[in-house]
Amino acid sequence: MTIECLVLGAGQEVGKSCVVVSIGGKRIMFDCGMHMGYLDERRYPDFSLISESGDFDNALTCIIITHFHLDHVGALPYFTEVCGYRGPVYMTYPTKALAPLMLEDYRKVMVDRRGEQEQFTYDHIMECMRKVIAVDLKQTVQVDNELQIRAYYAGHVLGAAMFYAKVGDSAIVYTGDYNMTPDRHLGAAQIDRLQIDLLITESTYATTIRDSKYAREREFLKAVHKCVAGGGKVLIPTFALGRAQELCILLDDYWERMNLDIPIYFSAGLTIQANMYYKMLIGWTSQKVKDTYATRNAFDFKHVRSFERSLINAPGPCVLFATPGMISGGFSLEVFKEWAPSEINLVTLPGYCVAGTIGHKLMSGKPTKIDLDKDTQIDVRCQIHQLSFSPHTDAKGIMDLVKFLSPKHVILVHGEKPKMASLKGRIQAELGIECFYPANNDTVQIPSTQYVKVDATCKFVQNCLIPNLKSIQNCVEGKLDVGSSNTESFPMVQTGHKVSEGILVMEKMKKAQIVHQSELLPMLGVEEHQVQFAYCCPVHVRNVDNSKSHEHGSESSEPVGFSTSLQPCAMSSSSIKIADPSLENILLSSEQFLWLHLLFVELSNKFPGEKILEFPDNLQLQSFHVHVCPDANCPYKVKEVIEDKPAVHFCCRWSTLDEKLGWRIISVMQGLDLTYSRPHTPYSKKRKSETSSF
């Protein structure tokens, strides 16, 4: 099974995040963002690549939105209300609460204030949000019988989540935007050590390593303080949510400490409303915010008030938070036009601005003039401060996450091409994990591995828990004199590692399980087998045949009563012609008995210390059993004896415990020469056999 990853947005760019993953027959759209830098059709992902006919309900299993930023949720109302997708949409509770504020703020900026053609209406946003299923962190959601999803805390902005998705044996994680270090109001990303085939991670700061965040925050506060102390105005263009709250906590706290009474404004009631949500969703914020909550809610800003349009040209210093971020239009642009020409004013920009925005232009070198359109040109003489702290993880954080999850493959999105190329190199070289950074509208095929979950029996688990005791004798050996070495006097120490061995049992239609070795045979209902050595050993014989020329004439010209090397190893009884076949058997066994008895005598001489038991049809020495081989095609005959000497084959078997003894006996037997004189009548043999048996 392969995992197919179609990148509709955020491929080698930041903006309109949208990745469609096909996994185990399911198709998930991760994020449905818009690009702030474009006004044409490039603003939205090219949804026709999902379904040419526009049948999105059949083409997609679900949509997952990671957080409320517009580059992740901005195209959602358009996709559900204009394109007509009616399937499930998942996001966390805070994202569901805050995304409509973000969307409505943006819609107003673009339509009401800039007079653009409306892409979606307020009603569209509300209709769209009604389709959303809110999820909690770490809550496993069964989208259908096969698809399972789970959200993990991502830091970044309030409610941001990484998502885990699993179908059968295939699993992936899509990070969205995340932060691996806590900030003023949010904690660091947290995820379980999941077994995944693919990690799709953002890579905004693919090559940046950041040092102490607090030093960089001080830099920002110093720049703001210096500006207002000199009578200047500070413009902080932000989106309604996220960075605005983080910087507000920072400034409010600083104002308190420095005892400043210069006004801090929010550009619209919207951010005040957002602050209310932040107060409600305190459980999703950082531990520090939660800890101080009892005495003071960090989002109850003391020094912050609402801004009136008339205040734009009011005299005196102030700090203003204005939407949208990156000065992509709207009110922040309106204020920028007024304040930019004065060198005592300050504009702070986030660490990252999307290409195509004024923020991006200001960051790429310091221009003195910006052409807004063919009629409007802005003089830029104000100070520009770029925030060097960011709600995105740096390169170290990305590497740490990749290392922690150790996925089979990594796909980088939400970054800049050259930096992604460099990070890909690091991931492959340092972690040995295959990495891709596809461009927009490219597809990457990822082979997925099949995992088998197995049960373990109690006995196996118990056995695993037995501490691994090892005598420390090994460690001190050599330092002691031999006379005093006594194993029992050494304490047993527990060593750090233990390898537990079990048997993996896989049966059709049953769940595989690991059992302890003692459990296997009863489980299968079979007896234990014992490994034995078996060897059909030829022993040379010399025959003095007294019977041959007497009562029972033989037609055979060969020596009778034993085989030659060219004949079957079984004893021949052809010389004895008796009418009753049962008697023939008795005669046969009596002849075998004689060979066996001769062997007994020889072995007793060669192994004087061993107790050899003699039975009518076999001899036993410990586990070594030997009898005259009755089978011409005995499978234990190793090879034909080449010498042209008569031989009798003795079948021997012995257990592995007596391995060496067995081979010693065999080598003795191979050197033997058994001799016997054949008596006159077979009946006397029988009698002899009977007497010696009893």
Ligand SMILES: [Zn+2]
């Ligand atoms: Zn974001």
Ligand SMILES: [Zn+2]
């Ligand atoms: Zn983003």
Ligand SMILES: [Zn+2]
């Ligand atoms: Zn044999």
